[in-house]
Amino acid sequence: xxxxxxxxxxxxxxxxxxxxxxxxxxxxxxxxxxxxxxxxxxxxxxxxxxxxxxxxxxxxxxxxxxxxxxxxxxxxxxxxxxxxxxxxxxxxxxxxxxxxxxxxxxxxxxxxxxxxxxxxxxxxxxxxxxxxxxxxxxxxxxxxxxxxxxxxxxxxxxxxxxxxxxxxxxxxxxxxxxxxxxxxxxxxxxxxxxxxxxxxxxxxxxxxxxxxxxxxxxxxxxxxxxxxxxxxxxxxxxxxxxxxxxxxxxxxxxxxxxxxxxxxxxxxxxxxxxxxxxxxxxxxxxxxxxxxxxxxxxxxxx
Amino acid sequence: xxxxxxxxxxxxxxxxxxxxxxxxxxxxxxxxxxxxxxxxxxxxxxxxxxxxxxxxxxxxxxxxxxxxxxxxxxxxxxxxxxxxxxxxxxxxxxxxxxxxxxxxxxxxxxxxxxxxxxxxxxxxxxxxxxxxxxxxxxxxxxxxxxxxxxxxxxxxxxxxxxxxxxxxxxxxxxxxxxxxxxxxxxxxxxxxxxxxxxxxxxxxxxxxxxxxxxxxxxxxxxxxxxxxxxxxxxxxxxxxxxxxxxxxxxxxxxxxxxxxxxxxxxxxxxxxxxxxxxxxxxxxxxxxxxxxxx
Numbered sequence: 001x002x003x004x005x006x007x008x009x010x011x012x013x014x015x016x017x018x019x020x021x022x023x024x025x026x027x028x029x030x031x032x033x034x035x036x037x038x039x040x041x042x043x044x045x046x047x048x049x050x051x052x053x054x055x056x057x058x059x060x061x062x063x064x065x066x067x068x069x070x071x072x073x074x075x076x077x078x079x080x081x082x083x084x085x086x087x088x089x090x091x092x093x094x095x096x097x098x099x100x101x102x103x104x105x106x107x108x109x110x111x112x113x114x115x116x117x118x119x120x121x122x123x124x125x126x127x128x129x130x131x132x133x134x135x136x137x138x139x140x141x142x143x144x145x146x147x148x149x150x151x152x153x154x155x156x157x158x159x160x161x162x163x164x165x166x167x168x169x170x171x172x173x174x175x176x177x178x179x180x181x182x183x184x185x186x187x188x189x190x191x192x193x194x195x196x197x198x199x200x201x202x203x204x205x206x207x208x209x210x211x212x213x214x215x216x217x218x219x220x221x222x223x224x225x226x227x228x229x230x231x232x233x234x235x236x237x238x239x240x241x242x243x244x245x246x247x248x249x250x251x252x253x254x255x256x257x258x259x260x261x262x263x264x265x266x267x268x269x270x271x272x273x274x275x276x277x278x279x280x281x282x283x284x285x286x287x288x289x290x291x292x293x294x295x296x297x298x299x300x301x302x
Numbered sequence: 303x304x305x306x307x308x309x310x311x312x313x314x315x316x317x318x319x320x321x322x323x324x325x326x327x328x329x330x331x332x333x334x335x336x337x338x339x340x341x342x343x344x345x346x347x348x349x350x351x352x353x354x355x356x357x358x359x360x361x362x363x364x365x366x367x368x369x370x371x372x373x374x375x376x377x378x379x380x381x382x383x384x385x386x387x388x389x390x391x392x393x394x395x396x397x398x399x400x401x402x403x404x405x406x407x408x409x410x411x412x413x414x415x416x417x418x419x420x421x422x423x424x425x426x427x428x429x430x431x432x433x434x435x436x437x438x439x440x441x442x443x444x445x446x447x448x449x450x451x452x453x454x455x456x457x458x459x460x461x462x463x464x465x466x467x468x469x470x471x472x473x474x475x476x477x478x479x480x481x482x483x484x485x486x487x488x489x490x491x492x493x494x495x496x497x498x499x500x501x502x503x504x505x506x507x508x509x510x511x512x513x514x515x516x517x518x519x520x521x522x523x524x525x526x527x528x529x530x531x532x533x534x535x536x537x538x539x540x541x542x543x544x545x546x547x548x549x550x551x552x553x554x555x556x557x558x559x560x561x562x563x564x565x566x567x568x569x570x571x572x573x574x575x576x577x578x579x580x581x582x583x584x585x586x587x588x589x590x591x592x593x594x595x596x
Contacts, residue, residue: 058491059491060487060490060491085493086493089491089492089493090492090493092491093491093492094487094488094491096484096487096488098484101483101484101485102483102484102485102488103485104485104502104503104506104507105507106506106507107502107506115489115492115494115502116492116493119489119492119493119494119495119498120492120493166488170492
């Protein structure tokens with residue numbers, strides 16, 4: 001590949017201990033790469049480990065094993081992290097799902113947006129912090145009358161725009177969005193996804209987009225990874241994945257997309273997939289150009 | 303066929319009478335006024351023609367209130383009227399200083415414990431429980447003995463250092479809840495340090511729950527100072543506070559000099575009642591504001 005690889009996740013495993021004996025493997029041997037300027041979608045059902053993987057990428061969790069290379073720096077290594085702390089904290093930003101808890105209710109909108117600038121003591125490029133906040137808000141489609149409002153006074157879509165403006169204030173190179181549209185209405189979802197697409201074209205940041213809405217992923221992402229029970233079962237370019245799904249779970253997931261046409265919707269075939277069908281072990285094998293599928297080590301090509 | 307009912311129009315209903323809340327409704331005006339009077343009196347005491355409160359005129363001891371001495375004189379011939387204002391100065395200073403000190407310790411300790419890993423949190427909380435279980439008076443006497451000669455500052459220090467445990471537990475519980483919220487995670491991702499998060503995210507969100515306790519701590523610090531002085535282990539008799547004035551009261555009881563007990567006692571009770579009423583009003587308001595947020 002000619003393009004530079006910005007984020008390289010290698011054999012990431014994260015385990016949540018439940019008690020002394022039991023534990024949950026939330027993320028199990030997951031490897032994927034994000035190239036510079038690419039939108040990578042991570043889909044899967046609830047509890048499949050998408051968010052945990054994202055939080056490991058953002059250093060919020062310490063993975064049990066595996067490496068996460070960001071620009072060639074192993075962010076899980078404490079010494080390497082400390083040496084590049086400022087770069088890691090400014091060039092990677094995170095957007096959460098629940099806007100009512102990801103914005104501090106007691107801070108004004110412009111305070112929230114400029115918080116990263118304050119923390120890193122960045123001299124605001126547009127004069128004052130307030131002007132910077134106004135600029136970022138304009139960028140995400142909010143006008144200046146919102147500057148002095150508190151988050152509870154805004155609607156869900158407006159709050160998500162504020163959260164996006166906060167993440168963009170640092171001009172990040174990698175944006176991690178953990179189900180940023182799941183808590184919004186459908187009409188607002190479309191607006192936010194369009195905003196993401198527009199911003200990505202404008203800024204050119206790399207984007208890890210986590211969602212369970214397949215239509216949105218198909219619209220937005222360049223490449224998609226499908227997760228199931230903590231494992232990455234298939235990754236491929238979006239068009240390839242949606243036209244030629246290879247893994248049985250991917251087929252089941254894609255067959256669950258409703259079709260907005262009652263006649264065709266009635267004849268839609270639902271593929272079912274059970275957890276027992278996923279054999280333990282196995283590794284991602286290349287099945288086509290840039291298309292990888294999880295295959296157990298025993299079985300051959302089918 | 304004729305319709306049995308027809309709509310001929312909508313009768314405009316008169317607007318329900320909106321009673322505008324007067325600005326003073328629901329506010330503890332009386333308490334604020336009395337407290338302001340006391341505080342102003344203490345601050346402006348040179349303008350009130352007071353005498354030197356520590357001047358002992360043994361020829362005129364235990365004079366009942368009258369023209370010459372508005373509130374009478376005590377058993378050592380000191381002017382009670384002047385002593386009230388000078389003493390109030392020190393008493394209020396000790397109360398506020400001790401409350402500020404205890405609030406600062408409680409916030410730092412509670413936040414540190416709330417942000418710490420589980421084992422350290424457990425250790426710190428057991429430590430506060432040990433402190434909480436030792437009788438407060440014992441610790442105060444011990445610390446006072448270590449510090450040596452009592453001064454208003456040392457009394458405030460000792461009271462502040464011994465009264466933060468309850469508040470620290472509240473802070474710690476609140477911090478445990480808040481620190482898991484996503485805006486704290488986001489702030490940490492951006493590189494916000496402990497003090498940044500404490501100041502910008504945690505404190506604004508838990509300050510309402512300790513505000514009442516902080517105001518009440520002013521009250522309990524004044525009470526503690528009075529108690530100590532009354533028992534003779536606080537400030538010496540020549541340093542005038544409301545508490546040390548009361549420390550003379552057992553002798554006054556025997557001699558029937560009611561003014562030596564009732565006047566400082568009355569001021570003390572009035573100040574405490576006002577602070578309590580302000581504190582509970584503050585709590586009501588904060589609770590209401592929080593409910594409106596959602």
